[in-house]
Amino acid sequence: MAVGVFDSGIGGLTVLDALQKRLPDVAFVYFGDNAHSPYGVRTHDDIFNLTTAAVERLWAEGCDLVILACNTASAAALKRMQETWVPPNKRVLGVFVPLIEALTERQWGDNSPPREVAVKHVALFATPATVASRAFQRELAYRAIGVDVEAQPCAGVVDAIEQGDEILAEALVRSHVESLKRRMPHPEAAVLGCTHYPLMAKAFQDALGPQVKVYSQANLVAESLADYLKRRPEFVGSGIESKFLTTGDATYVSSKSTQFLRRRISFEAA
Ligand code: DGL
Secondary structure, rough: OOOOEOOOOOHHHHHHHHHHHHOOOOOOEEEEHHHOOOOOOOOOHHHHHHHHHHHHHHOOOOOEEEEOOHHHHHHHOHHHHHHHHOOOOEEEOOOHHHHHHHHHHOOOOOOOOEEEEEOOEEEEEOHHHHHHHEEEEEHHHEEEEEEEEEEEEEEHHHHHOOOOOOHHHHHHHHHHHHHHHHHHHOOOOOOOOOHHHHHHHHHHHHHHHOOOOEEEHHHHHHHHHHHHHOOOOHHOOOOOOOOOEEOOOOHHHHHHHHHHOOOOOOOOOO
């Protein structure tokens, strides 16, 4: 048994890296659905079907708890999965809530009514499917009032990252930030609402300027999982071996991932 970590591709490795640093004694099985990436341009049904197939594969690895380290799957499929599909002895958790709790200065489980928070103008950068789902605004509205969110669908960025084309990814980031700033000239906070984007965090920060606080999810998700496992230790599992599975070409995905995380990562066929 181990904890499962799912993403459409290699972006979720930013979350996995933080999880492994925060919880060094926990074994993680990572599943990248590289053969079907990017998810951000797919329909919600398609994302639901691909995500549930991947989660079933992680359950078969003994991972009773799976983290969707993918905003697109968290936004487009998680609610439906939790309401209609996940059996009582399994857990599937997403990456949105820890981020929104940080933004709204809330502790886990604080279900008090929405209230005014310090930040008023938030820029959200995410995939087209995540933006279309409005899941971020929905989760935020449960917790905060008076926050203006301007969302920018960042077409092309995930593809460029998956293909290892950093120059194209940076140029796309600059143009998406410019286009958001035309609609919201002075955001106070920016949310990198896609787990691929921390790989481009510097490009986002440079284009936004130093006065904008950029939130990315990896450390927030790691803190939140550590807290969850403290309350529900039965989901830690007793596995000691971490493993990387991909639906794509294992050699290619391993080499791209090694380049991104700057440590050796070896994927095997899912
Ligand atoms: N990294 C994922 C996310 O957080 C998915 C991107 C995609 O496949 O389009 O949204």
